[in-house]
Amino acid sequence: MVCSATPVLLLAMTLPLVGSPGAPASQPGPSPAGGESGQQLDLSSGAESVLASVHVQLDVSSEIWLAALSRPLTLPPTPASSSPRTLTGLSLSTGCTTKPNGFTHCDCLTGYQWNASVCSHHKSCHSPYNHGPCSCLVFSSPEAGYCQLLPPGAPVPFLLSVPATLSLNSGLQMPGDTLNLTLLTSHETTNLSWFLRRRTGSPILLQPGTQVSLTSSQGQTVLSIFNISHKWEGEYLCCFEARGFRWELYQVVRVPLQVADVARLPDRLSLSCAASPGFQLSCCIPHTLLGYEAAWSPGEGGKASLFNQPSEQCLVLAIQHCPAADTTYTCDLQSPGLTPLRVPISVTIIQDGDVTCPEDSTVVAWNVTKAGYVAQAPCPVDRTGMVRRTCGPDGVWGPVHNSCTDTRLHALLQRAQLLWAGQGCPAEQVPQSLAELQEQTVAVSSPSDLLALLRTVTYLAKVVADTGIQLNRRALKALLKTTDKVLDMDSSSLWTAAQVQTPMVSSDFLLAVETLACRLRPQDHPFTFSSPNVQMQTQLLSPALPAKWRVSFSTQPPLRALIPRHSLAPLVTGNNNITMTGLVLRKLDHLLPSNYGQGLGDSLYATPGLVLAISITAGGQAFNQGEVIMDFGDRDSILHCVFWDHHLFQGNGGWSEEGCRVQAANAGSATQCICQHLTAFSILMSRHTVPENRTLDLLSQVGLGASILALLVCLGVYRLVWRVVVRNKVAYLRHAALLNMVLCLLAADTCFLGAPLLPPGPGSPLCLAAAFLCHFLYLATFFWMLAQALMLAHQLLFVFHQLSKRRVLSLMVVLGYLCPMGFAGVALGLYLPRGQYLGERACWLDEKGGLLYTFAGPVLVIVGLNGLVLAVTMLKLLRPSLSEGPQVEKRQDLLGVIKALLVLTPIFGLTWVLGLGTLLEDDSTVPHYIFTILNTSQGVFILWFGCLMDKKVQQALLRRFCRTQPPNSTISLATNETHNLQHSKGRSEKAASYEERMA
Numbered sequence: 001m002v003c004s005a006t007p008v009l010l011l012a013m014t015l016p017l018v019g020s021p022g023a024p025a026s027q028p029g030p031s032p033a034g035g036e037s038g039q040q041l042d043l044s045s046g047a048e049s050v051l052a053s054v055h056v057q058l059d060v061s062s063e064i065w066l067a068a069l070s071r072p073l074t075l076p077p078t079p080a081s082s083s084p085r086t087l088t089g090l091s092l093s094t095g096c097t098t099k100p101n102g103f104t105h106c107d108c109l110t111g112y113q114w115n116a117s118v119c120s121h122h123k124s125c126h127s128p129y130n131h132g133p134c135s136c137l138v139f140s141s142p143e144a145g146y147c148q149l150l151p152p153g154a155p156v157p158f159l160l161s162v163p164a165t166l167s168l169n170s171g172l173q174m175p176g177d178t179l180n181l182t183l184l185t186s187h188e189t190t191n192l193s194w195f196l197r198r199r200t201g202s203p204i205l206l207q208p209g210t211q212v213s214l215t216s217s218q219g220q221t222v223l224s225i226f227n228i229s230h231k232w233e234g235e236y237l238c239c240f241e242a243r244g245f246r247w248e249l250y251q252v253v254r255v256p257l258q259v260a261d262v263a264r265l266p267d268r269l270s271l272s273c274a275a276s277p278g279f280q281l282s283c284c285i286p287h288t289l290l291g292y293e294a295a296w297s298p299g300e301g302g303k304a305s306l307f308n309q310p311s312e313q314c315l316v317l318a319i320q321h322c323p324a325a326d327t328t329y330t331c332d333l334q335s336p337g338l339t340p341l342r343v344p345i346s347v348t349i350i351q352d353g354d355v356t357c358p359e360d361s362t363v364v365a366w367n368v369t370k371a372g373y374v375a376q377a378p379c380p381v382d383r384t385g386m387v388r389r390t391c392g393p394d395g396v397w398g399p400v401h402n403s404c405t406d407t408r409l410h411a412l413l414q415r416a417q418l419l420w421a422g423q424g425c426p427a428e429q430v431p432q433s434l435a436e437l438q439e440q441t442v443a444v445s446s447p448s449d450l451l452a453l454l455r456t457v458t459y460l461a462k463v464v465a466d467t468g469i470q471l472n473r474r475a476l477k478a479l480l481k482t483t484d485k486v487l488d489m490d491s492s493s494l495w496t497a498a499q500v501q502t503p504m505v506s507s508d509f510l511l512a513v514e515t516l517a518c519r520l521r522p523q524d525h526p527f528t529f530s531s532p533n534v535q536m537q538t539q540l541l542s543p544a545l546p547a548k549w550r551v552s553f554s555t556q557p558p559l560r561a562l563i564p565r566h567s568l569a570p571l572v573t574g575n576n577n578i579t580m581t582g583l584v585l586r587k588l589d590h591l592l593p594s595n596y597g598q599g600l601g602d603s604l605y606a607t608p609g610l611v612l613a614i615s616i617t618a619g620g621q622a623f624n625q626g627e628v629i630m631d632f633g634d635r636d637s638i639l640h641c642v643f644w645d646h647h648l649f650q651g652n653g654g655w656s657e658e659g660c661r662v663q664a665a666n667a668g669s670a671t672q673c674i675c676q677h678l679t680a681f682s683i684l685m686s687r688h689t690v691p692e693n694r695t696l697d698l699l700s701q702v703g704l705g706a707s708i709l710a711l712l713v714c715l716g717v718y719r720l721v722w723r724v725v726v727r728n729k730v731a732y733l734r735h736a737a738l739l740n741m742v743l744c745l746l747a748a749d750t751c752f753l754g755a756p757l758l759p760p761g762p763g764s765p766l767c768l769a770a771a772f773l774c775h776f777l778y779l780a781t782f783f784w785m786l787a788q789a790l791m792l793a794h795q796l797l798f799v800f801h802q803l804s805k806r807r808v809l810s811l812m813v814v815l816g817y818l819c820p821m822g823f824a825g826v827a828l829g830l831y832l833p834r835g836q837y838l839g840e841r842a843c844w845l846d847e848k849g850g851l852l853y854t855f856a857g858p859v860l861v862i863v864g865l866n867g868l869v870l871a872v873t874m875l876k877l878l879r880p881s882l883s884e885g886p887q888v889e890k891r892q893d894l895l896g897v898i899k900a901l902l903v904l905t906p907i908f909g910l911t912w913v914l915g916l917g918t919l920l921e922d923d924s925t926v927p928h929y930i931f932t933i934l935n936t937s938q939g940v941f942i943l944w945f946g947c948l949m950d951k952k953v954q955q956a957l958l959r960r961f962c963r964t965q966p967p968n969s970t971i972s973l974a975t976n977e978t979h980n981l982q983h984s985k986g987r988s989e990k991a992a993s994y995e996e997r998m999a
Contacts, residue, residue, distance in 0.1 A: 094146040096139075107136040108147035115148050116191075116241045131193045131239035132248045151243055163187035163242040166249035172337075173233075173255050179225040181236055181251060186219075189240040194223050196423065197250075198234040199287050205425045209466070212422025230255045231418065233289055254289045256335065261285065262343045263312070264331070265378060265386075270348040270370035272356070273322040281345050283331035284314035290335040297330050325349060348373065357391035363400050371395050379404035385448065406443040409452040412436055416459035426467045430460050431475035434516075438478040441485040447497035450489065454498070454509045457482070461512035468620065470521045479516050480534050487533040487587045495591055506591045507653035510611065510680055511646055518581045518615040518622065525579065530554070533586040541568070541578040551582040557633025559584060559610060567626040568616075576619035583613040589682050595654030596684075597645060601836065601846075605640070605655075605684035608632055613680040623678070629663075630673040632683050640684040641673030655684060703936025704753045710939040711746040714947050718742075721956035729805045730795060731952070736809060737788035738946050740816055741781050745939060748777035755843035767843040772828055775845060775855060779820035786862045787812040789869040796876050820858075827854040 096106040105125045108114060114122075114134035125136035151161050164185040173179050183192075194214070195203035206212055206223065211232075213224040225232050233255040239248050263284040271279055285292060294315040296304050302319040315331060326348050333341040348370055350356055355371035364377040369391040377387045383404040390398040412433055419429055437456060444450050457479070464471070471479075486509075489495065498505055517536060520527055525540035535553045549568065553559045561582060571578055589607040596605070612630060616623045630641070641660035648654035660675040673683060718739055726732040755770045791808060803811075831837040831846065839846050845855060947953055 093149065102140075104139040105136060106139060106147075108134070111150055112147035113150055113245050115244045116246055117244070118145060119246055131191070131195070131246070132237070133246045148245070150245060162247060162249070164189065164238075164240065164247065164249060166238050166251055168236075168251045168253065171251070171253060173228050173253055175229050175255060175258050177228055179223075179228050179232070179253060181223040181238070183221045183223075183238050183240075183249070184219060185221075185240075185242065187242045189242045192221060192238070192240040195237040195239065196232070196234050197237060199289070203237055204423050206422055207424075207426070207467070209420055209422025209463075225422075228255055230257055230261055230286060230288055252289065256290060256338050257285055257288060257292070257333065257341060259341065259343055262331070262333070262341070264343060264345055266345065266376040268346050268348075268374065268376075270350060270373040270375075271322060272350040272368040273324075275359070275368045277322055278318070278320050279322060279347075280316055280318050281329055281331075281347075282314050282316040283333075283343050283345075284309075284312045285333065286312050290338070292333045292335050292341075295332045295334075297332055298327070323347070323349065355393070355395045357395050357397050360397055362397075363387065363402070366397070382407050384410050402446060403448050404446065405448040405452050406440070406445075408436075409440050409443060409449055409456070412440065413452045413456045413459070416456045416463070420459045420463050420466070426463050427469050430463060430469065431471060431478075433460055434471075434475045434478040434482070438482045438485075441482055444486075444489065444494070447494055447501065450486075450494045450498045451502060451505060453482075453486065454505050454512075457516075458508045458512045461515040464519055465515050469519070471516065471519045472521055473524045473527060476517070476520050476524075476527070477529065479513070480529050480531065480536060483513055483585070484531040484534045487585065487591075491587075491591060499591075499593075503593060504652040506588065507593070507644070507646055510585070510588060510592070510613075510644060510653075513585070514583070514613045514615065514680060517583045517613065518579070518617055520579075520581075522577060522579065535584040537582045539580045541580060543572060543575045543577060549580050551580075553582070553584045553612075555584065555586075555610060555633075559612060559633065560631040561612060561614060562629040563614070563616075564627055564629070567628075571616065571618045571623060573619065579617040581613075581615045581617070583615075585611045585613070592644065593649075593652060593654070595649045595652060597648050597654050597656035597658070599657055599836075600640065600642070600655060600684065607682050607684060611644070611680050611682050614678050616678060625676070626678055628675050628678060628681075630675070630681060631671075632673065638685070639671055639673070641675060642682060642684050643675060643677070644680045644682070655682075699933065700936055701753065703933060704749050707936055707939030708746060708749050708753070710943040711742050711749070714742050714939070714943045715739075715746075717943075717947055717953065717957070720960060721953050724956040724959075725950065725952045729808075732805060733791050733808055733812070734788060737784050737791070737812060737816070738942070741784045741946075742939075742942060744777045744780040744784065744816075745942070748774055748781065749936075749939065751777065752844075758843055764843075768832075768838060770843040771838055771845060772824060774843075775827065776820055776824040779823055779855065779858060780816055782859050782862045783820050784812070784816040786865060787815045789866045790815070792873060793869045796873055823854060823858055 092109055093112040094106055094108055096104050098104045106114075107125065114137055116134075118137065119130070119134035122137040122139060124130055124132070124134065125138055164183055164187075167182050167184070169180045170177075181194075194206040196206055197203040208214055211226045211228075213226070215222045215224070223236070223238075233253055235250050235252050237248055237250045239246065241247070265282050265284075269279065269281075281296070283294065285294075294304075294306070296302065296315065296317040299317070301321055301323070302317045305316050305318070307314045307316060317329065317331075326346070328344050328346045331343040331345070333343070350368065350370050357366070357369045357371065357375075359368055360366040364387055366375050366377070366389060369375045371391050371393050373391050375389045375391065379385045379387060379402075384407050385402075385404040387404060388401045390401075392398055415424070415429070416433060418424060419426060419433075433456065437453060441453065444453055463469075495506070520538060522540060525538050527536070527538040529536040535555075537551050537553070539549065539551075541549070548565045549563045551561050563580070568578065586609055589609060589611050594604070610632065614628055616626060632639075639662050640655075640657055641662050642655040642657045643660060644653055645656040645658075646653045648656060659677050660673060660681075663672040663674050673681065675681060718735070722735075726735055751770055751773050755767070755774070758764060758766045758770055791812065794803070794808075827845075828837060836846050838844075
């Protein structure tokens with residue numbers, strides 16, 4: 001093909017040559033453009049007619065010449081004596097024009113086309129996609145070639161023979177139906193592609209997705225579209241290659257609208273005719289191939305107007321005078337041959353006496369609205385959705401609910417949804433969408449915007465996972481930059497509100513980032529990315545047996561991971577490279593739901609602010625099994641190595657420690673996590689665990705030692721003075737309860753102090769026994785306190801109905817020993833089979849589940865009951881009845897018991913209240929120190945307040961060691977009886993009887 005410097009017209013001609021009867025016909029060779037010359041038989045003369053192709057260049061200065069030459073030229077017949085080859089006609093096949101930009105556009109005339117070989121090397125002049133028939137091509141330099149004659153049909157030789165037919169089950173598809181397009185081919189076809197050309201825009205490639213299915217068999221290909229809607233209506237194109245040419249067949253599919261496709265503004269309205277005499281109603285529908293006629297009913301008193309917009313058309317009804325009563329307006333949409341679509345809008349007229357919400361200009365202008373109705377307003381410009389506000393039943397406006405979404409983010413989301421459904425080319429659109437998302441992160445200003453962005457990433461990840469496409473460096477960087485900005489967004493105003501609407505959005509986002517991050521093309525490795533919230537490192541290992549893989553991230557403290565060699569060896573198959581990907585996400589673990597799987601219980605945990613995702617890909621296949629060793633740095637707490645399991649909690653996701661374990665730290669190294677699978681890892685730190693602190697450990701041991709020593713001293717004192725201080729019933733019962741408290745607490749402290757010497761863990765019987773004894777003995781201490789308090793209450797409230805000493809003592813033994821034994825036994829039976837009885841590092845109750853509350857619950861109840869008994873006792877002593885004897889003397893009878901309870905109850909209660917406080921507070925060590933000091937000093941408190949401050953005990957000790965004469969009058973703290981020889985002679989008989997009952 002030769003072109004001059006000025007615009008010229010290049011033509012190619014096909015010359016029909018007719019040979020004489022009996023003369024052999026020449027067989028034309030391949031055409032210059034790679035096609036073949038056609039042949040036809042002259043039936044009238046019996047001679048063979050051959051189409052001979054000749055390439056000719058004509059410089060045409062006028063378009064008149066072009067029109068003249070385009071008409072077929074028929075030459076007169078030649079005599080029989082002439083040459084055996086005669087030119088009988090002339091027709092043009094190709095016209096080329098050189099454009100001012102230097103490119104040449106060559107266009108095929110009717111019945112001709114560029115063959116597939118030429119099409120594959122040049123760009124089409126008009127079509128934005130290179131799958132359709134080649135009628136015009138762009139040449140950058142002059143080339144020899146011209147359009148080829150399309151193959152004729154048979155038995156009618158002058159009709160075009162299309163090597164396939166395209167049929168569909170119905171041109172009118174109802175919403176929800178399945179569309180089936182069937183291509184039947186008569187010749188071998190290649191490069192088959194399906195497209196959907198909608199009302200506007202370029203044809204969209206159709207590929208298998210959630211709504212698109214392609215099935216092929218011998219000579220037949222079926223395209224199926226499931227659950228069809230108006231988004232799938234348009235012209236369906238089937239493009240393929242056959243017989244050396246490209247072919248295109250199409251069918252038009254129409255889909256009616258549904259009520260959900262009609263946008264109403266508002267969908268319900270309440271108004272005051274006095275405040276708003278006029279109003280507007282609108283219904284908008286998307287542009288469809290089915291012509292809809294819209295009308296309002298009733299239309300009296302209003303004017304309807306039609307407004308066409310780029311994406312929709314709206315019918316607006318302007319009511320000049322509001323009706324006197326409630327009215328339902330209907331937007332009627334009618335298309336020929338279809339059932340009318342009726343969309344109602346109810347208008348409620350506010351009458352006198354109705355409760356209403358007043359006009360308000362918060363966010364948008366809110367008109368007067370009837371109580372119980374929802375006011376609506378359109379979103380601002382460049383945002384889609386609706387703003388709603390409820391008028392409460394008492395006439396008070398509720399909060400504003402804003403569902404407005406940035407139009408660009410909304411368009412990206414819809415495009416990603418359709419791409420996952422099957423509309424579009426994933427290899428082109430996924431990188432393009434990721435780049436646009438990075439630019440649109442600045443537009444996120446509401447929870448709806450954040451949800452649209454996160455859902456778009458999720459759908460793109462699903463497309464990548466389903467199609468197996470790979471990303472280049474630019475697309476992956478765009479994803480990681482978007483992730484970094486998303487994790488920096490305000491969690492209180494954006495993330496929290498978004499998670500209220502979609503609880504699993506953060507879990508889905510984590511899975512999406514994991515899926516996309518490991519899809520980098522092999523030629524782009526190694527890859528490194530670092531930002532404040534996202535760090536990523538990749539490496540491509542050779543097919544040879546790889547060594548162990550290490551990766552370290554610059555976090556605080558540094559995060560390290562190791563995959564040993566024995567985990568990588570099974571992945572070596574053939575010559576496939578192994579792709580290693582390590583990704584660290586900051587702040588995302590704080591955004592995930594606080595869901596804890598089996599074995600973690602319902603306790604509160606803290607996370608380090610890091611999520612580590614590790615993936616291995618070999619031969620295009622992802623591997624989920626393999627040992628990984630992680631070091632999250634030194635942490636002052638009990639650690640749980642966990643991973644985020646997306647299947648837990650009905651798909652909402654949760655932390656699980658299945659397949660993961662903690663490896664104790666060696667000398668000079670931090671605690672490590674070892675897991676037998678690959679996914680998103682993190683660690684849970686028990687928020688209710690006392691931080692590992694040598695000072696606290698030493699303080700606890702010293703305090704327990706002092707408590708044990710004090711309790712032993714208390715037992716020695718009782719051994720010396722017991723007969724002196726228990727001469728009456730009240731004193732005996734009080735000191736008997738106190739003695740049992742001393743014995744229980746002494747045994748419990750001794751057991752607790754020696755428990756660290758035993759091997760920890762559920763497999764240790766000694767550790768199990770120590771935990772059970774500590775549980776039982778500490779509970780028994782508190783139950784004996786309760787027994788003492790109830791004895792005091794009975795002595796005060798039932799003065800004239802006293803029980804015998806033996807019976808009271810029996811009831812106290814039952815309460816002090818059998819009740820705590822029952823609590824401890826039930827806890828053992830319930831939690832031991834579940835593996836939730838023993839803690840991980842100490843021979844004490846497991847703090848992860850509800851087991852610890854089987855101890856703390858009864859303790860707090862007993863402390864509360866003791867406080868109630870003290871309050872009743874004080875009121876009783878301050879306001880005695882006349883029948884209870886002399887006020888001054890009898891008011892002091894039981895001060896000893898009250899004093900013991902008043903001192904010991906706050907001591908015991910306060911320490912365990914602080915102990916519960918340490919379960920919830922893990923940032924400050926002050927509660928831990930206070931709890932340790934008070935809890936380990938209880939023996940000292942009992943010795944001092946319960947024993948040595950008793951004046952009867954003091955006098956007994958003085959009498960035994962100092963041999964001094966006791967005073968004339970003695971006071972017992974147990975009964976507070978005053979024995980005065982001079983006053984006792986003058987007492988009345990009734991008072992004496994009362995005194996005996998109290999004793």
